[in-house]
Amino acid sequence: MKPQRLHTWSGPEAPAAKAAYVRSMFARIVPRYDLINRLMTMGLDRRWRRVTARMAAPQDAVALDLATGTGDLALELARLGARFVVGADFCPEMLTAAVHKTAQWQARSSAARNPVSFIAGDAQQLPFRDNTFDCLVNGFLLRNLSDLQAALREFQRVLKPNGRLVCLDLTHPPAPLRPLLWPWFRVAVPLMGGMVSGDFDAYTYLPDSLRTYPDAERLRAMMTAAGFANASYRRVGFGTVAIHAAVKT
Ligand SMILES: C[S@@+](CC[C@H](N)C(=O)[O-])C[C@H]1O[C@@H](n2cnc3c(N)ncnc32)[C@H](O)[C@@H]1O
Numbered sequence: 151m152k153p154q155r156l157h158t159w160s161g162p163e164a165p166a167a168k169a170a171y172v173r174s175m176f177a178r179i180v181p182r183y184d185l186i187n188r189l190m191t192m193g194l195d196r197r198w199r200r201v202t203a204r205m206a207a208p209q210d211a212v213a214l215d216l217a218t219g220t221g222d223l224a225l226e227l228a229r230l231g232a233r234f235v236v237g238a239d240f241c242p243e244m245l246t247a248a249v250h251k252t253a254q255w256q257a258r259s260s261a262a263r264n265p266v267s268f269i270a271g272d273a274q275q276l277p278f279r280d281n282t283f284d285c286l287v288n289g290f291l292l293r294n295l296s297d298l299q300a301a302l303r304e305f306q307r308v309l310k311p312n313g314r315l316v317c318l319d320l321t322h323p324p325a326p327l328r329p330l331l332w333p334w335f336r337v338a339v340p341l342m343g344g345m346v347s348g349d350f351d352a353y354t355y356l357p358d359s360l361r362t363y364p365d366a367e368r369l370r371a372m373m374t375a376a377g378f379a380n381a382s383y384r385r386v387g388f389g390t391v392a393i394h395a396a397v398k399t
Pocket residue numbers: 169172173176216217218219220221222223238239240241244271272273274288289290291294295
């Protein structure tokens with residue numbers, strides 16, 4: 151099923167169709183994915199991932215980086231002393247890039263002793279037992295999911311009691327900033343991403359994916375509804391990015 155205008159899907163096949171679209175889109179942009187992130191965020195994405203990983207307090211933890219992509223957050227968790235890191239993603243091409251990046255990092259860093267493994271898996275049906283992880287992070291995943299509330303319940307299932315959830319993603323900027331940021335999101339990002347990756351559709355999907363995505367306050371409430379305690383968030387990137395944190399009760 152092809153997406154309709156503004157990258158929306160409808161009908162009973164919508165969840166599967168959106169997942170197939172998202173997976174093939176990420177498979178196409180892997181070679182330039184890191185470079186475009188650096189350009190679009192002026193290098194700030196690295197700092198946001200470091201903050202996200204730190205908020206998960208991964209030292210000595212069994213940690214999951216869900217939707218690991220090229221593995222940056224997984225490596226950040228390992229750098230911070232996680233005992234064991236699993237990076238999971240449903241896009242095999244992304245996982246291949248993550249494996250290569252990890253091998254390079256392990257070859258040049260003596261600090262890279264703790265094991266990092268990568269596995270194929272869908273965020274909405276995780277291939278892990280209940281109560282497996284001390285912490286679970288994800289970066290730029292949530293907008294891509296067709297049933298966010300069900301995914302939050304799945305995160306809750308695989309976390310141990312008192313396990314920490316930290317989610318980094320774009321969010322709706324505060325209203326006064328929207329007119330200023332609109333040209334960046336709707337014009338500069340698709341143009342820059344399209345020119346560098348050769349895939350204009352992928353970088354038009356990016357701003358479109360925010361249209362149906364809940365605002366930061368609503369996402370916080372959804373975490374509470376999924377059974378998490380102490381759900382909170384902070385904004386970074388001039389209010390365009392939110393880092394949500396919560397604890398499994
Ligand atoms: C924008 S990239 C983010 C990658 C990485 N976390 C980062 O910070 O750069 C989104 C990733 O989510 C993955 N993804 C999207 N939906 C998924 C799902 N339902 N299950 C697992 N991975 C998913 C994609 O394959 C892609 O690698």
